[in-house]
Amino acid sequence: MNKEIRKIALLTGGGDCPGLNAVIRAVTRTAILKHGYEVIGYKFGYRGLYNNDYIPMTTKTVSGILHKGGTILYSSNKDNLFDYQVEENGKMVKKDVSDVAVENLKREGVDVLVIMGGDGTLTSARDFARKGVNVIGIPKTIDNDLAATDLTFGFQSAVNVVTEALDRLHTTAESHHRVMILEVMGRNAGWIALHSGLAGSADVILIPEIPYDLDRVVNKIKQRSNSGKQFSIIVVAEGAKPKGGEVVVNKVVKDSPDPIRLGGIGNKLAADLEKRISDHEIRCTVLGHLQRGGNTSAFDRVLSTRYGVAAVDLIHNRDFGKMVALQGNKIVSVSLEDVIGTTKTVDPNGELVRVAQSIGVSFGD
Ligand SMILES: Nc1ncnc2c1ncn2[C@@H]1O[C@H](COP(=O)(O)OP(=O)(O)O)[C@@H](O)[C@H]1O
Ligand SMILES: O=P(O)(O)OC[C@H]1O[C@](O)(COP(=O)(O)O)[C@@H](O)[C@@H]1O
Ligand SMILES: [Mg+2]
Numbered sequence: 001m002n003k004e005i006r007k008i009a010l011l012t013g014g015g016d017c018p019g020l021n022a023v024i025r026a027v028t029r030t031a032i033l034k035h036g037y038e039v040i041g042y043k044f045g046y047r048g049l050y051n052n053d054y055i056p057m058t059t060k061t062v063s064g065i066l067h068k069g070g071t072i073l074y075s076s077n078k079d080n081l082f083d084y085q086v087e088e089n090g091k092m093v094k095k096d097v098s099d100v101a102v103e104n105l106k107r108e109g110v111d112v113l114v115i116m117g118g119d120g121t122l123t124s125a126r127d128f129a130r131k132g133v134n135v136i137g138i139p140k141t142i143d144n145d146l147a148a149t150d151l152t153f154g155f156q157s158a159v160n161v162v163t164e165a166l167d168r169l170h171t172t173a174e175s176h177h178r179v180m181i182l183e184v185m186g187r188n189a190g191w192i193a194l195h196s197g198l199a200g201s202a203d204v205i206l207i208p209e210i211p212y213d214l215d216r217v218v219n220k221i222k223q224r225s226n227s228g229k230q231f232s233i234i235v236v237a238e239g240a241k242p243k244g245g246e247v248v249v250n251k252v253v254k255d256s257p258d259p260i261r262l263g264g265i266g267n268k269l270a271a272d273l274e275k276r277i278s279d280h281e282i283r284c285t286v287l288g289h290l291q292r293g294g295n296t297s298a299f300d301r302v303l304s305t306r307y308g309v310a311a312v313d314l315i316h317n318r319d320f321g322k323m324v325a326l327q328g329n330k331i332v333s334v335s336l337e338d339v340i341g342t343t344k345t346v347d348p349n350g351e352l353v354r355v356a357q358s359i360g361v362s363f364g365d
Contacts, residue, residue, distance in 0.1 A: 005315060007038040009110040010057065012071040013045035013079075013121030017142045017154030018296035019304035020071040023116055025062040026308025032059055035316060040108070041072075045117075046124060047079040050097060052104045066301055069157070069294050077120065080257040082127055102131060112315050116140045118152070119343065120258055122323065126336040129321040136311045137323035137336050142292055145189035147342045148334040149325035153304045157297040158185070159195045162235070165287055166200025169233060177230035179221055179273065181284040183266030185291055186237045188247075190346045192291070193237035197361065198352070203232045204362045206269070208239035208247070209346045210353075212364025217269075218276045220362040225279065232280070236269055238262040263288075306331050 008031055012020050024041065031037040039057035042048035055061070055073075065072055084097045105113065112134040115125040118141035129135040139149045142158035162184050173180040182202075186192040190207025197205035204220055206212045221232045239262050241247045250263030263286065270284040296304070303326065310324040310331045322333040346353065353363065 003111065005035075005037060005111045005318070007040070007109050008112045008114060008315060009040045009042055009054065009105065009108070010073060010114045011042045011045055011049060011116070012073045012075045012140070013115065013117035013124070014075060014077045014141065015118070015292060016070050016075045017140055017292055018069040018157035018294065019153035019300040020073075020075075020116055020140060021062075021065040021068050022296055022301050022304035023138055023140075023153065023308040023311075024057075024072060025066055026305040027114055027311055028057045028062045029059055030309050030312040031315075035312065037315075040110070044074045045076040045079060045121065046081050046101070047076050048073075049101045049104060049113075050079070050081055050084065052108070054108075066305075067295050069292070069296055077258075078253065078256045080120075080124060082124060083257065085255060098128065098131060101128070102133060105133060112136060112320065114138065114311055114315075118143065119146055119340065122146070122336060123340050125323075126321075126340050129336055134318075134320040135336065136314050136320065137339065138307050138311055139323060139325060139339075142192065143186045143189050144191040145187060145343050145345065146339060147344045148323065148339045150328070151303065151326045153300050153307060154292075155191065155195075156299045156303070157294070158192055158291045159199065160297050161291045161294065162192060162196035162287060163199040165285070165290075166196060166202060166233060166235065169285065170201070170231075173231040173233060177280055179232045179234065179277065179280045179282045181234045181236060181266045181270050181282065183236050183238060183263070183284065183286045185287070186239060187262060188239040188343060188345065190237045190239070193235045193240070194346055194352055194356070197235040198356055200235070201233070202235040202361065204234040204364060205356060206234065206236040206240040206265075206364050207346055208237055208241065210348050210363045210365050211241055211243040211245070213243050214272055214276070214364075216362060217364045218273065220364075221273075221277060221280065230280070234269070236266050238265060240265050
């Protein structure tokens, strides 16, 4: 006989994003109202699981948070319990402390761990599932780079912010006849740049999946000038790079399992273009964490709520080791084993790139 499910725990890992609170709310409410489960929330992702640092979750705890970005459970994009920095004999060493987490779960009587995260967080989720922990994953990240789901929550909210930024850049670009560059996030995937570039009518979209040729970008700007358009808007993904060149690294976060933080390509591109274009001034804006903060879009509130409810359905059906996912317009579940190992990137020959090319957008290729 399978043990009856009584208690579930939540955890949010990786970079925060809009929609985390909406998922926390949906899981908590469904678990309590529909099934009478007890719910707790670990703080700061895996760090809280290691330190057994949690709060009880009630319908009151999750009241008033649906619209709010961020996570009431806090997050960390550094703590990997399978390779964790601990002090031993006065020295800092890296160790696999995942058994401590498993013990904490047992001691607290947690039957299922619901983990909201991106590729990094869900890698650990898969590894805990392999250790026999009952795990359910929920796909989070503004980058939308997770395999096996069409959309991660947080992505649409980020795209809305970037689109508004592009609208704002347009009016000032037009007034000053400038070339405006907007650098956006996304790690090694160009989803944010591509979607916001389309929505915000960028003239040039530079993404990691299509290395660019500076000459092509210059030509596009000149072509626009010649046709009477005295300004241009360029969206560049932080992971974009010139043909034969390298990505620009902003910083290396030494104690992070994925230590590279990208950033700086926007300013590099501005400097390169300044050498080639004399009749327009060039300015670069780096949107940074503004695209991860703020309120959750209506779309993401709905998607996150659907994901949260589906996660509890899986728990009720004892269907563990799965991640909820969106495929087409349906919420489905996929094995965590199939989520990890591949990054979902933009297909350079895909429909969206062709759509953009058809309306005259340049990818600098
Ligand atoms: N290869 C890995 N194996 C296990 N855990 C990982 C791995 N990479 C990252 N993590 C853990 O996942 C969390 C966040 O990873 P990160 O990639 O920054 O965010 P995200 O989950 O949003 O992709 C951190 O707690 C990190 O330690
Ligand atoms: O907040 P940090 O540590 O500067 O990390 C920035 C990175 O996190 C993100 O905002 C989100 O990535 P994750 O979902 O993998 O955490 C990336 O787009 C960006 O490259
Ligand atoms: Mg990630």
